[in-house]
Amino acid sequence: MERKISIEQTLCRGCNLCVEMCPKKVFEDGEEISPEGFKLKKVANPTKCTGCKLCELFCPGAINLKIEEKETPSYSPRLRLGRGGPPEARLARGGWRETKNPLTPGKYFWQGNKAVVEAALACGCRFFAGYPITPANEILEEMAKRMKVVDGVMVQAEDEIAAISMILGASWAGLKAITATSGPGFALMQENLSLADMTETPCVVVDVQRAGPSTGQPTRPGAMDMREVRYGSHGAIQRIVLYPESVQELYDLTIKAFNLSERFRTPVILLSDAYLAHLSESVEIKEKIDAFDRIYIPGEPPFGPTPDFSTPSMPRFGDGEFLSITGSTHDKLGARSTADSGIQEELISHLQNKIIKQKEELVDCEELFLNDAKIVVVAFGTVGRSAKWAVREARKRGKKVGFLRPRIVYPFPADKIKELSGKVRKFVVPEMNQGQMFYVVREKISREVVSLPQPNGQIIDPRRILKYLLGEGW
Amino acid sequence: MNIHELRKLYLKQEKTTFCPGCGYEIFINCLLKAVEEMKKKLDDFNFVEGIGCSGWVASNYFKADNFHTTHGRPVAFATGVKLANPKLNVIVIGGDGDTASIGGNHLIHAARKNIPIAVFCLNNFLYGMTGGQAGPTTPINSKTSTTTEGNADIPFDLVKLVLGAGAKYVNRYPTAYPHLLVKGIKNMLSADGFRFMEIISQCPRQYGQRNQMRWASKMLLWQKEHFISKEKVRSLNDETLKDKIIFGEFQSLKEYLELLREG
Structure with missing residues (x-):
């Protein structure tokens, strides 16, 4: 030797x-x-x-x-110096596709939580991780039954932190993933939600809100996380947040949440509340669903910034791209750069603009009587049901009131509100909290904005809003 | 190929940012050698890391898929990756703070559920990157930046912890015996189900300097004095066994407790 x-x-x-x-x-x-x-x-x-x-x-x-050594090794080391991976990883994939709904089209009578599960499965979600918490339990239980049928994965995690970690991991392994929780659990998820922002990981988080703070009243509805969903994480990058008002909308917006999440490669938060989660209503199921799958183009850089603020290509584990995913500031190939101010600024700008540049597309509002309205009730989610009735009744009594309900809460439809503020005298924001969205509406315009808070764990009585609109006070 | 060539082939940059004498370099060498001896490639494995010096091992240097996650959560992330695509060979690299302190819950539950991932815990006895604060494995009486008069708490025995949580394959090797480390890593990677390996590493900069072991070699000699292989344990009497820590491979808590003479 x-x-x-x-x-x-x-x-x-x-x-x-x-x-x-x-x-x-x-x-x-x-x-x-x-x-x-x-x-x-x-x-x-x-x-x-x-x-x-x-x-x-x-x-x-x-x-x-x-x-x-005298004897040469009996194998030749397989060296892979360029891209490798399985043959299918050399093809681009993703984009819009029309898919058949696995359920027979028609009317179904479902609880809100059940509608979320069925919608997720219909648009191709095959991974769920969650931790028991009232009032989101039915999603966990229903997923346990349904994932078996569709050959997906359901994990009951050890805590909410693990649940969100698992869905982010699953998302990078190539599956569409979802978790469901409520206020206290959502707070635990904040750190990893900001990791999802930074690493541009698509996932859907259902936040079934309950009356807080802290444990509060677990079985009672509230809208206590309206600002936490947007500003809860450190860094607070743009988020997409949806808030439906009925079980039908819960079904439709779950599909929309997945599509937006896959298109923009960002976590999307679907708000619900204890009332909506346990409300049973009929849901109309259509035969076809438009679903968007994350786009992958072999060899493209997997992270931003992109030249036109478009969403970068997303490889998955095992594609042979030598993926380097990190929550630290990184360049487009994922190489960490923790001291370069230029790269930090470019990355933050990319994460913001990726969503802001598409904000016209991200406006989805229900509008009523806005043409001649002097007072506009801005309501979100469940409260919209009460507010809509009150506005209709007030109209019957000759009051010039209008109604606006953004289904996509964030990015907040600021342009819409600004446009309205030219002809409207006053905005009214009834909420099942101590006044959270009130501040968001107020910061956009110089008109009078009135908060109608009701943080008592009860649905706002439509008659209470009507009384206010008729001038009897809150 | 020798280590020099393996490092040139598999590392993104030849020179790492670890302190001189860091045990994580030895771990990198041993892992590369183990992968080579198994006739595999580094990118046959997918790495998930947490935060801290251990998080830099794969995310900064390995030419393979890796996910550098949040502090303490790599085991949970890896669970998601593995369950979503069972074909992947998922490896978690975490530090002692990462896996046993902030992420302790994820560790014991992954062991209980027998999630088929390999967890490497690089135990350097403290939080190195943040300046040497005491951690869950800091030996009793040792000095750190938060325990300047000596650590008063009893450290975790990670092998006992993970075996107690139901793991079927756990091993522990110190970096002072790199050839055994290579063997241990190979066995780890070829075993099934949940696997846990505690690598006793040295941190001369933060730990050694404060505990009269400024040079890495001194720390390795300390390891050689205090760590004893499972094969040699049986020949020792209770008195000499007192301060010793056993290393080797363990399949059950019962076996480990018998070796500790606590059974």
């Missing part, structure tokens, strides 16, 4: 491990000093080497130990 030992000086860190750990004292201190200020090592007694290979295992790559 012939042994050749050399030390690549640029890689030597002067850690002294080779000198001290070599049983035969092959290495010694050299004369040169490393940039860290340590003495670089040299090979002093190469003939003493027994070939135990300890030194190279201790060394950070500087020792180049060549032992020529």
Whole structure:
């Protein structure tokens, strides 16, 4: 056997491990000093080497130990230096597709939570992770039954932090993933939601709101997370948040949530509440569904910034792209850069603009009597049901009132409100909290905005809103 | 191929940012060697890491798919990846704070559920990246930046913890024995179900400096004094076994407790 030992000086860190750990004292201190200020090592007694290979295992790559053995290895090391992965990973995939609804078209009588489950499965979601919490339990239970049927994965996680971690992992493994929780659990998810923002990971989080703060009244509805969904995470990048008002809308908006999440590669939050979750209503199921799957173009950079703020291509684990996903500031290939202010700014700008540039498309409002309205009731989700009735009744009594209900809460339809503020005298915001969206509406316009808060864990009585509109006070 | 060539082939940059003498370099070398000896490629594995020095091992240097997640959650992320695509070979690399402190809950539940992932815990006894604060595995009486007069808490025995949670394959090796480490990693990667490996590593910069072991080699000699292989344990009497930590491969809690003479 012939042994050749050399030390690549640029890689030597002067850690002294080779000198001290070599049983035969092959290495010694050299004369040169490393940039860290340590003495670089040299090979002093190469003939003493027994070939135990300890030194190279201790060394950070500087020792180049060549032992020529008589027998050559029986295999040739398969070296993959470029892109690899399975053959199907060399084809682009994703985009819009029309898919058949697995259920027979027609009318179904469903609870709100059940509608979320069926909608998720219909648009191709095959991964659910969750932790029991009232009032989102039925989603967890129903998923446990239904995922078995469709050959998907349902995990009951050890806590909400694990639940969101798992769906982000599953999303990068190539599946559409969803989790469901309520206020306290949603707070636990905030850290990893900001990771999802940063790593541009598509996923849907259903937040079935209940009356808080803290444990509050678990079985009672509230709209307590209206600002947390947007501003809860550190960094607070643009989010897409939807809030339906009926079980039918819950079904439709769940599908929409998945499509937006896949298109923009961002977490989408679907708000619901204890009332909507347990309300049973009829749901009309259509035969076909338009579903969007994340786009993958082989070889394209997997992260932003993109030149036109478009959504980057999304590979999955095992595609052979040497994916490097990190929550630290990174460039478009995912290489970490934690000190470069330029890269940080570009990345944040990309994450914001990816959504803001499409904001016209992200306006989805229900409007009533806005043409001649002097007072406009702006309501979100469940409260919209009460407010709509009150507005209709007030109209019958000659009041010039209008009604606006954004289905997509964030990005907030600021342009719509600004346009209205030209002709409207007053905006009224009834809410099942202590006044959260009131501030969002108020910061966009200079008109009078009135908050009608009701944080008592009850649905707002339509008659209470009507009384206010008729001038009797709140 | 020797380690020098393997590192040139599989690492994104030849020179890492680890401190001189860091045990994580030894882990990288041993992992590359184990992968080579198994006749596999590094990118046959998918890495999930947490935060801290251990999070930099794969995410900064490995030419393979990797997911650098939040602090303490890599096991949960890996669970998601593995269950979503069971064909993937998922490896978690975490530190002791990552897997045993903030992420302790995920660790024991993944062990209980026998999720088929390999968890490597690089245990350097403290939080190295943030400046050397005491962690869940800091030995009693050792000095860290938050326990300047010596740590008063009893550290976790991670092998006992994970075996207690129901894992079927757990091993522990110190970096002072790199050839055994290679063997351990190979066995880890070829075993089934949930696997846990505690790698006793050295941190000369944060731990050694405060505990009269400024040089990495001193820490390795300390390891050689205090760690004893499972094969040698049986020949020792109770008195000499007192301060020793056992390393090797363990299949059940009963076996481990018997070796500790607590059974």
